[in-house]
Amino acid sequence: xxxxxxxxxxxxxxLRRRLEETGSSxxxxxxxxxxxxxxxxxFQLFLWVRLVELAGRFLVLNLAPHHQTxxxxxxx
Numbered sequence: 001x002x003x004x005x006x007x008x009x010x011x012x013x014x015l016r017r018r019l020e021e022t023g024s025s026x027x028x029x030x031x032x033x034x035x036x037x038x039x040x041x042x043f044q045l046f047l048w049v050r051l052v053e054l055a056g057r058f059l060v061l062n063l064a065p066h067h068q069t070x071x072x073x074x075x076x
Contacts, residue, residue, distance in 0.1 A: 011074075012039040018073040026066055042070055 016036055019025065025033035026042065050061040 008039055014075075015039060015042060015070075015073055022073070024069055024073065026070060045070060 019035055019037075025035045026037050026045065028034040028037070028041070046067060048062045049067060052059045052061055
């Protein structure tokens with residue numbers, strides 16, 4: 001449990017640090033820009049993003065610009 005909380009805290013710290021460095025923000029529940037989101041909220045942002053295999057090709061559905069920002073900031 002302690003290890004899971006450590007990984008969660010480090011992920012949140014890294015995301016917030018990179019948001020501050022780049023001057024970016026992610027939308028909150030009402031769509032307003034937020035510079036210090038929780039990692040739980042970032043995971044919820046990806047709730048409706050889907051990876052689908054169609055005829056041997058993988059497609060990403062429902063990917064918005066704020067999703068791409070979060071993925072780039074997390075280093076993936």
